[in-house]
Structure formats: C-alpha cells, structure tokens
Amino acid sequence: MGKKFQTGLVCLLSLMLVVVLLVVPAQRPKPPAAPALTELRGVWLTNVASAVLFRPGGVKQAFKQLSQLHFNTVYPVVWNRGHTLYPSFVLKRSIGRSQDPMLTSLRLGKDVLAEMVQQGHQQGLRIIPWFEYGFMAPAGSALVQQHPDWLTSRQDGTTAIRSDWEQLALPNATKSRSPSWLELAQQKLRQPFGISRVWLNPLHPEVQTLMVDLIVEVVTRYDVAGIQLDDHFGLPVDFGYDAFTVKLYQQEHGGKPPPDDPLDAEWMRWRANKITALMEQIFRTVKVVRPYCLITLSPNSQGFSYRTYLQDWQTWVRQGWIEELVLQVYRQRLSTFVAELKQPAVQFARQRIPVAIGIHTGSWGQPVNMQQIQEQVQAAREQGFDGVSFFYWESLWSYIAPESPQIRRQGFKTLFVAPAQPPRTNR
Numbered sequence: 001m002g003k004k005f006q007t008g009l010v011c012l013l014s015l016m017l018v019v020v021l022l023v024v025p026a027q028r029p030k031p032p033a034a035p036a037l038t039e040l041r042g043v044w045l046t047n048v049a050s051a052v053l054f055r056p057g058g059v060k061q062a063f064k065q066l067s068q069l070h071f072n073t074v075y076p077v078v079w080n081r082g083h084t085l086y087p088s089f090v091l092k093r094s095i096g097r098s099q100d101p102m103l104t105s106l107r108l109g110k111d112v113l114a115e116m117v118q119q120g121h122q123q124g125l126r127i128i129p130w131f132e133y134g135f136m137a138p139a140g141s142a143l144v145q146q147h148p149d150w151l152t153s154r155q156d157g158t159t160a161i162r163s164d165w166e167q168l169a170l171p172n173a174t175k176s177r178s179p180s181w182l183e184l185a186q187q188k189l190r191q192p193f194g195i196s197r198v199w200l201n202p203l204h205p206e207v208q209t210l211m212v213d214l215i216v217e218v219v220t221r222y223d224v225a226g227i228q229l230d231d232h233f234g235l236p237v238d239f240g241y242d243a244f245t246v247k248l249y250q251q252e253h254g255g256k257p258p259p260d261d262p263l264d265a266e267w268m269r270w271r272a273n274k275i276t277a278l279m280e281q282i283f284r285t286v287k288v289v290r291p292y293c294l295i296t297l298s299p300n301s302q303g304f305s306y307r308t309y310l311q312d313w314q315t316w317v318r319q320g321w322i323e324e325l326v327l328q329v330y331r332q333r334l335s336t337f338v339a340e341l342k343q344p345a346v347q348f349a350r351q352r353i354p355v356a357i358g359i360h361t362g363s364w365g366q367p368v369n370m371q372q373i374q375e376q377v378q379a380a381r382e383q384g385f386d387g388v389s390f391f392y393w394e395s396l397w398s399y400i401a402p403e404s405p406q407i408r409r410q411g412f413k414t415l416f417v418a419p420a421q422p423p424r425t426n427r
Contacts (some may be wrong), residue, residue, distance in 0.1 A: 037420040040356040040387025042073035042326065043396065044130060045116075047080055047100065049364060050394040054106045059115050062393060067123035069409065070416035073389065075130040075228050075298075076116050078218060082133070082141030086113035086222075090213045095142040117222050126225040126422055128296060129218050134232025135200040135207065136161075144198055152201035155241040155260065160196035202235050203245050203274045211278075212285055219290045226294025227286070231328065233275075233297075234309030238262045240271050272310040283321040294425065296324040298358055298389075302345030314345045317352055323425045325349050326389050329376075330360035332368075337376055341383050354423035356380075356387040362395035362402075369402045370411040377415050386423045 043066065045052060052058040053076070066074065078085045083100040087109075092098040103112060113129065120127040137144050139160055144151065153159045200207045215227055241258065249258045249270065259267045283295050297313055305311040316322045327346060331337040340346070341357065349355050357380040362368035377388050395401055397408035 037418055038386075038423050039420040040073055040324075040326075040354065040389065040422045041071045041416055041420060042075060042356070042387070042389030042422075043071060044132075044389065044392045045074060045076040046130075046132060046392050047077055047085060047103070050392065052393055053077075053085060053112055054103060056107065059112065060119055063116070063119040063123045063125055065397075065409075067125060069412050070419045071125065072420060072422050073126040073128060073225075074116070074120060075128050075389065076113065077132045078113060078129040079131040079214060080133045082137040082143035084214065086218070087111055088214065088217060090210070090217050094210060095146055097142060113218075113222055117224060121223070124419075127222075128226045128228050128294065129222070129224055130228045130230070130298075131211075131215065132230060132232070134229060134234070135202050135211075136197050136232045137200055139196045139198045143200075147206070149244070150200050150204055150207050152199050152203075152235065152239045152242045152245060154238050155262070157241075159198045161199065161236065199236060199239055201242060201244060202233075202278060203240075203248060203271070208278055208281070212282055215282060216285060216289060219286055219293045224293070226296050226324070228296040228298055228326070229282075230298040231300050231305060231309060231311065233279075234305065234311035235271055235275060237268065237308055237310055240267075245271075268306075268310060272306065272312045275310055276312055276315055279316050279321050280319065294323045295321060296326065297322045298326040298328055300328050301340055301343055303343075314348060317349045320352075322349075323353055324423070325353060325355045326358050327355060328358040328391075330358070330391070332372065334372075334375055334379060338379050338383070341380065341385070350385070353425060354386040356389055356423075357385050358389050358391055361390045361392070362400060363392075364400055367400065367402045368395070370408055374411060374415060387420075 045062070047053050052062050063074070076085070081100070082095075083103075084091050084098070085100055085103060087098045089098070098104075117127050119125075151159050200210075202208065202211075218224065219227060240262070246258060249267075250256060252270075258264075261267070286293055286295060297316070299305045299311060299313045300308075302312075302314050305313055313322065313325075317325065327340070329337055329340045331340065346355065357376075359373060359376050359380075360366075360368055361373055373390075380388050390396060396412065397405045399405065401408050403411070
C-alpha cells in the first residue's frame with residue numbers, strides 16, 4: 001500500500017512539473033537592444049525653382065519619399081521674398097496680406113505649413129521651419145514699398161543688391177492653351193531672376209519686432225521641432241549708412257559719425273554686436289513660449305559670415321543661443337570641402353552642439369552628380385559630424401539632376417541604408 005502511494009505521488013508531482021514547465025515560459029536573458037543610429041539627414045524645401053509647395057499632393061508625395069529613403073529632418077521655407085509661406089497674422093498687420101499670393105491662389109488658401117507638420121508627424125520627419133530670406137527682400141515687394149524707412153543703405157545711399165546666387169529659374173514654357181498650375185508656378189519661380197534685392201535694417205526696432213513676431217508666431221501656432229535662420233540673418237558689410245543707423249552710432253560715440261571705410265574693425269564689431277543682441281532676444285523670447293523648441297542656424301564659414309554679413313555665429317554658439325548648426329559647405333572639390341570642415345570655429349561648435357554639414361545637390365544652372373554627393377557625405381561621416389542636409393529638394397532626384405530619378409534615389413538609398421534618429425541637444 002505504501003509503495004503504491006509513493007509511486008502515485010511521484011507520478012502526480014512529475015505531472016505537475018510538466019504542467020508548470022508548459023505554462024510558465026522560460027525566463028531567458030534578453031539580448032541587449034541594438035543602439036539606435038543617430039544622424040541628421042535633412043533637406044531644404046524652398047519655393048524658389050521648386051513646385052513642391054505649390055502642387056496639390058506635392059508635400060505628401062515628397063515626405064513619403066523622404067521617409068522611405070530614411071531622411072529624418074525637413075527645413076521648409078516659411079519666409080521668402082517679403083512673404084510668409086503660411087497664413088500670418090503678423091504679416092497681414094504689416095502689409096495687409098497674410099501670405100505669398102501665388103501660394104494662396106494655387107493651394108486655394110490652404111495652410112501648407114500645417115499640412116507639412118501633419119505629414120511630417122505621420123512620416124516620422126522633424127519639421128524645422130526655415131526663415132530663408134532673413135532681412136533680404138525684393139525691392140518691389142509690398143513690404144519694402146510700405147516700409148521704405150526700414151531699409152538700410154550703403155554710404156552712397158544706394159540700397160539695391162543683386163541676387164547673383166539665386167540663378168535657379170525654370171525654362172520658359174510658351175503654350176497656346178490656358179496655363180496649368182505647374183506653368184503658373186514656373187512663372188512665379190522665374191520672377192526673382194535678375195530682380196534687385198534690398199536689405200531690411202536689422203538694427204531698426206520695427207524690423208526686429210517683425211522678425212521676432214514672425215518666429216514666435218510659427219513656434220506657438222505649429223507643432224514644430226524648431227526654427228532655422230541662415231546666412232541672410234545679418235547685414236552686408238558695406239551697408240549700415242542709413243539715417244537711423246548713423247544716428248544710433250552717433251548717440252553711442254559722442255556725435256562721431258561712422259567711419260567711411262565699411263571694413264573698419266570697430267565699425268564692423270559695433271554692427272555685429274547689434275545683430276548678436278537681436279539673436280539673444282530671439283533665443284530668449286522663443287524659450288519663454290516654447291522651451292524645447294530648437295534654435296538652429298545654417299551659416300557659411302565663420303570668417304566669411306563675419307566679413308561679409310557681420311554674422312558672428314561663433315559667439316552665438318558660445319553663448320548657447322544656437323542649439324544645432326548646419327554649416328553650408330557648397331564646394332565642388334573634395335579637398336576644399338574637407339578643409340572647410342576643419343576650420344577652428346567649426347571644431348569649436350562641435351564641442352558644444354550638434355553640427356551637421358549642408359551639401360549642395362545641384363540646381364538648374366549647376367547640376368551635381370551623385371558621386372560627388374556620396375563622396376562629400378562620406379567625408380562628413382569620416383570627420384565625425386552629426387549628419388548632413390541637402391540643398392535642395394528639387395535637385396535630390398528630379399530631372400534637373402545629371403542622373404535619372406531612379407539612379408539618384410538608389411544613390412541616396414545606398415547612403416542611408418537604415419533609419420536614423422536626429423541628434424539630441426543637451427537642453
């Protein structure tokens with residue numbers, strides 16, 4: 001009787017053990033999670049020589065392609081030619097018009113920036129609106145016509161500058177039928193070619209208020225990751241002889257007028273410091289309304305920026321007012337490209353904030369082949385930079401590129417094999 005009981009007990013315990021092993025999964029150690037790849041992969045979207053913002057469905061198609069090819073950041077233009085590219089209460093207050101009239105006509109008044117933010121969230125893309133024109137404006141724009149006292153000038157009183165850099169006009173298309181939306185956009189894009197530009201005075205308090213208010217409007221109305229200023233956020237070194245600036249200089253120099261030489265060291269530093277003060281104002285104002293909104297900058301090299309536009313961005317980085325830098329390095333020769341990456345100011349910035357490299361992917365007048373793009377991306381990676389951004393969308397894989405769209409897309413697919421997250425700041 002005892003042996004039968006013992007045998008039955010053993011069988012029962014064995015059965016219970018089997019049940020437990022079947023029901024409770026084995027606790028195996030989990031493999032360590034693979035580190036997420038971090039790299040800024042951006043592109044600028046402009047309304048110059050590009051129809052992506054004007055074409056219905058253009059934004060959705062573009063963002064889908066960018067996401068599929070593992071981009072993660074888009075810099076869409078929101079300020080260009082004296083107009084906003086979104087419905088702006090601030091601009092309407094200044095000129096009686098809320099946004100670019102062609103955009104309003106072609107998109108039937110739709111808020112394209114809101115569409116881009118929505119599509120960006122759906123496609124996993126950071127949206128950082130880009131104030132492309134900074135203080136530059138067309139001479140015939142409503143902004144300039146209604147506020148001529150906002151302009152700065154040279155010593156001889158002239159105000160016009162030529163937009164040599166903006167040679168991206170689309171070819172003419174003469175048709176007997178009514179123009180399509182694309183042809184209307186092409187007509188719009190041809191207008192800037194050869195048109196003179198003027199410069200709003202960044203030292204004028206009303207100009208400063210306009211710029212600050214536009215930026216605050218964007219970061220409070222739209223769920224964006226940040227905003228970006230570029231090389232036009234400055235003052236051409238031969239400007240600053242307008243009546244307002246001269247009077248301001250005299251007030252701070254015991255009645256002494258500015259030097260005749262625009263390259264005078266003290267005169268350059270005085271003007272640069274005024275722009276630096278405005279940069280601080282923008283940073284602090286944005287941080288009050290949106291503490292986690294990034295303030296980013298896309299300048300030229302420090303030496304060129306200061307000598308040409310009185311833009312002392314190294315000081316801005318030192319003070320903590322720039323949280324991400326995308327350095328424009330639009331060079332053809334690889335050796336020259338790499339030399340720019342090694343400049344002391346660039347290395348200084350890298351020790352403090354994420355620094356990515358802006359690469360030119362071509363334009364109507366200056367196509368860039370895929371091999372050059374790949375070599376420059378590789379060079380930036382070898383130097384340890386935080387990523388790259390391309391100027392501009394239309395030349396990534398459209399028909400203005402030397403290769404076919406299919407070959408271009410394959411080239412970027414080779415560059416960006418797996419998804420990556422943009423770098424994080426320390427803030």
